[in-house]
Amino acid sequence: EAQVTQNPRYLITVTGKKLTVTCSQNMNHEYMSWYRQDPGLGLRQIYYSMNVEVTDKGDVPEGYKVSRKEKRNFPLILESPSPNQTSLYFCASSKRNGQGNPEAFFGQGTRLTVV
Amino acid sequence: AQTVTQSQPEMSVQEAETVTLSCTYDTSENNYYLFWYKQPPSRQMILVIRQEAYKQQNATENRFSVNFQKAAKSFSLKISDSQLGDTAMYFCAFMKHGGATNKLIFGTGTLLAVQP
Numbered sequence: 001e002a003q004v005t006q007n008p009r010y011l012i013t014v015t016g017k018k019l020t021v022t023c024s025q026n027m028n029h030e031y032m033s034w035y036r037q038d039p040g041l042g043l044r045q046i047y048y049s050m051n052v053e054v055t056d057k058g059d060v061p062e063g064y065k066v067s068r069k070e071k072r073n074f075p076l077i078l079e080s081p082s083p084n085q086t087s088l089y090f091c092a093s094s095k096r097n098g099q100g101n102p103e104a105f106f107g108q109g110t111r112l113t114v115v
Numbered sequence: 116a117q118t119v120t121q122s123q124p125e126m127s128v129q130e131a132e133t134v135t136l137s138c139t140y141d142t143s144e145n146n147y148y149l150f151w152y153k154q155p156p157s158r159q160m161i162l163v164i165r166q167e168a169y170k171q172q173n174a175t176e177n178r179f180s181v182n183f184q185k186a187a188k189s190f191s192l193k194i195s196d197s198q199l200g201d202t203a204m205y206f207c208a209f210m211k212h213g214g215a216t217n218k219l220i221f222g223t224g225t226l227l228a229v230q231p
Contacts, residue, residue: 031217042119042206042221050216058218090160098213102148106160 002027006091006107013081013114021076021110023091029105030096032074036060037088037109046089049074050096081114088112117142119209121222128197129230135182136192136225138207144168146212149183149190150219155203163205166190168212194227202229 004025013019025032033048035058045058049068063085065077074093078085091107118141128134140149151163166174166183173181178198182191194201207222 033217035219035221040223042223043208043219044221045218048216048218056216088158092160092219094217097211097215097217101165102210102212102217103150103162103165104217104219109158109160111158 002105004091004093004105004107006089006110008110009108010111011113013112015082015114016080019078019081019112021078021089021091021112023074023076023107024072025074025091025093025105026072027093027105028071029093030071032068032091032093033058033104034064034066034074034076035090035092037090043090046076081112083114086112086114117144117209117211117220119207119220119222121207121225123225124223125226125228127228127230128194130197130199132197133193133195134197134227136194136205136207136227138190138192138222140188140190140207140209142188142209142211144211148210148212149181150208150210151179151181151190151192152206152208152221153201153203154206154224155200160206164192197229199229199231201227203227 034046035043037043047066049055089110092104094104149166153161178195208219
């Protein structure tokens, strides 16, 4: 089954404690990205990756890091989480734009609370 | 820069009736994609329907259809024969065609409640 898997689904942490949210896709997609969803703001892109070892900032990258060492995995790293990073996070993957249907497949979401 | 606007934060409809959710967008691009995503209480993002800007024909998926007005930059979603399972947050989203990224630009969402 084609899917994007995120873990964990729920996470409560304290300010300053480093954490990683994992994301893995089994569709051999080149493009992967992270979004955060906040009430009244919709979803906003944090970081994206066009391929292995190629990453770039989205619209709200401050306080986040990513890496793309393998095509299937795209973890999101919060080195020193702060309460304003409390949010719902989504990982998504898709084919490269211009290579057919660019439909984004989303993970199940990670609800992060930073206290 | 592209923007997507959903002006209806919440809507309500009776079961079996028809409801239309509004979406407008702003772009200088000529070729792009538009999407409607559904987010039920489970939080999963589910693609409802996709429209390619170069296609004049409005997309349809079973009970879901769109009214795509390119000149007016409008992309509304019509849900016919509403069902309780349609209760969800609905997001309109824009993507450039052939861009360097597959970045989706989302509206702020419309929370739809289907009443029995």
